[in-house]
Amino acid sequence: MSGYYNEEDGGSLKSQLKWRKKCLSHLSKEEYAFVSKKSPLIHYWLGFRTFILYFATSYLLWSFHDKPLIWIPLGFMQGQWLVNLIFLNHECIHQLLWNSRDSKTKIALEYWTGRLYCVLPMIGSTYFRAYHSMHHHQFFQGTDDPKSTHFVPKDNSRKTRLKYWGPGLGAIFNDIQASVSSRLSKDVQRAHFWEKFVNKSLHFSFIFWCCWNFGFAFWLKVHGLPHMFWFPVGFMINRCGQHYCCNPKDSALQSTNCIGNWFWDMCHLYSEYHVEHHTFAEVPCYRLKYLNKLLKKRLFEREKIPQFSFTSLVYGWLVENRRVYTVWYDLATSY
Numbered sequence: 001m002s003g004y005y006n007e008e009d010g011g012s013l014k015s016q017l018k019w020r021k022k023c024l025s026h027l028s029k030e031e032y033a034f035v036s037k038k039s040p041l042i043h044y045w046l047g048f049r050t051f052i053l054y055f056a057t058s059y060l061l062w063s064f065h066d067k068p069l070i071w072i073p074l075g076f077m078q079g080q081w082l083v084n085l086i087f088l089n090h091e092c093i094h095q096l097l098w099n100s101r102d103s104k105t106k107i108a109l110e111y112w113t114g115r116l117y118c119v120l121p122m123i124g125s126t127y128f129r130a131y132h133s134m135h136h137h138q139f140f141q142g143t144d145d146p147k148s149t150h151f152v153p154k155d156n157s158r159k160t161r162l163k164y165w166g167p168g169l170g171a172i173f174n175d176i177q178a179s180v181s182s183r184l185s186k187d188v189q190r191a192h193f194w195e196k197f198v199n200k201s202l203h204f205s206f207i208f209w210c211c212w213n214f215g216f217a218f219w220l221k222v223h224g225l226p227h228m229f230w231f232p233v234g235f236m237i238n239r240c241g242q243h244y245c246c247n248p249k250d251s252a253l254q255s256t257n258c259i260g261n262w263f264w265d266m267c268h269l270y271s272e273y274h275v276e277h278h279t280f281a282e283v284p285c286y287r288l289k290y291l292n293k294l295l296k297k298r299l300f301e302r303e304k305i306p307q308f309s310f311t312s313l314v315y316g317w318l319v320e321n322r323r324v325y326t327v328w329y330d331l332a333t334s335y
Contacts, residue, residue, distance in 0.1 A: 079230025
């Protein structure tokens, strides 16, 4: 479209590397060194903060379960803390805890830290590590990228899309796992089975105890809705800012250029800066906002790469039912 960047380069791995070099050329060596520097103290502070927020919200949900004007927005925020935990595990998957993984202790701590983050969202860290690595290493290269192949509804049906915004997301995850797991090694499949078994057992034990002692309605307010409805909502708001409004055949537009702010930084743990993440996967999440600030002024605005708010992206995908893998230029926000 006239007025915006629209120079298809094919989107191949070679083209993606060329785009990365272009972005890198707009950073000084000192700036790149800073944004790629890892800090275990910052990471574990973010993890500690997320657990505190989750359990504080749980306490408030428990205390105000009879006041809908309180427990409903609290349920939404609880879903956001679960999204935070997903992306904290994502940091572990990308090996972003340590500047140097030079000991077995560090590597083991990284693995078990990721597993800890996955207990509350009830997912398997080992499977997600394998699945997500395939997504990055074969980004938009056909079926070798399972995320773009299996996790994008392509039938343009609003009914299909609505399944993603609630309990149906769990069934979609299970279908993806069934499609991808056969391609994974037996040890990954075995680890994934036990991780999900432990996590689900803990949750089902709590569900049984909670319903037995306080009733189904109470459980629904304090645990059921936050995990089965509000978490999918938070997850899909974030997902709309990743690879729906995009052009797979253009490296600069394969990820959506999202506008972040303090609220989404808090809810999504900086993961809304997805162009920056896919271009520089070695940059930890707490440096992405600064990296976005540098590239936005020096490259994105000058090249007229369209930027979008979450409001417009969710509206375009869920309400207007726009086709995925196209850039919705008319919904872009000016710089």
